Amino acid sequence: MILSVVVPVYNVQAYLRQCIDSILGQTFQEIEIILVDDGSTDESAVICDEYAEADPRVKVFHQKNTGLVGARKKGVELSSSTYITFVDSDDFIEKESYNRAVDSMKEGIDVICFGITRYYENEKAPKAEHSLFDEKIYQKTDMMQKIVPYMIWNEKRGGFGLDPSLCIKIIKRELLTKSYKLLKEQNFYYAEDSAIIFPVIYMANSMEVRYDSFYNHRRRKDETCRPYFQDKDFLKKLYIVYKHLADFFNDSPALIKQIEQFFMYSVNLRKRAYGEDYEKTEHLFPFDRIEKGKRIVLYGAGKLGKTYYHQLLQISYCEVVLWVDKNYQKFKNYGVSAVEEINKVTYDKIVVAIESADVAQAVRNYLLEKGVQDSDIILACCLKN
16 A cells, blocks of 8 residues: 555544545545544544445544644554555545655655645635745755755745645655654644654655645634634643754754744734734744743843743743843833842843843843853843844
């Protein structure tokens, strides 16, 4: 068998039959379909069993609810084919979908990327989208020059460089297995495909970009604010993705910058849970240079200092034991103290949240004169995007 189709299933009885029928109806028949029932409480589990009994190509695995990451990972583990792709259980595909990729799979291309069609339940016309990268086959050298440096975040576009959706890619099983093994935590939903696909692309030796679209991604009427944005732990779970990608790409400053831009964009999406609009954030707290749970002194109560302070409040990443500013009287309502208070508290790091390099260096020199270790001082002016 050359291709396994993994379908994570959770409470989608209204859409599941259309999804499975679209896969079984493929003109390319040499596939196995793995339905991972992730603890459904509606009729989804029963529907899965019906299809498994009727067609030997369909396998079903029932498990307690682990979330999308766990369900997809289990599907990868259960697969027996050279290649794997995914279909979300409320989506559907065109009948020629996998037939279009047969030649590429026989050539042994590591990752095959297609376009996507957004299918709207509110009767808006379907919208087809394709990659920003040129339509062709890329070998390793070409990938490292033309794909990898730009794949995570396109600053001008304000979106992904490469659409991370696993559902519009056909990937060698060995690469997916490696990527899932790298993931230390799986208790998150938002950006789960980003956590997997970007390391896959980096590890791949070849990749094909195709503009044709076979995958119909359903946008439901009730999706004005998706459930994961309303999750009270959204920001903590988002940090799991940030840390995972930052650790993997720690030797690439260009990709670290893109990861931070994605993180800042995503933090702002949390506002949707409160009915607020997205607002671009230009600065990100230096999460990659300070371990979680450390005690910090925040030096600077201007725009940058306030940005850092509110980010930390939202994600509960570090404990701000003291917030200081030379002109602290102007910011007393924010709980800002005099600089001289630093020697009265116990801390691990001092973050100088001042954009001006000259002023920040002057603060650094002052702190060194007061006996602060240079390794305990982090200058924000050196971390600008």
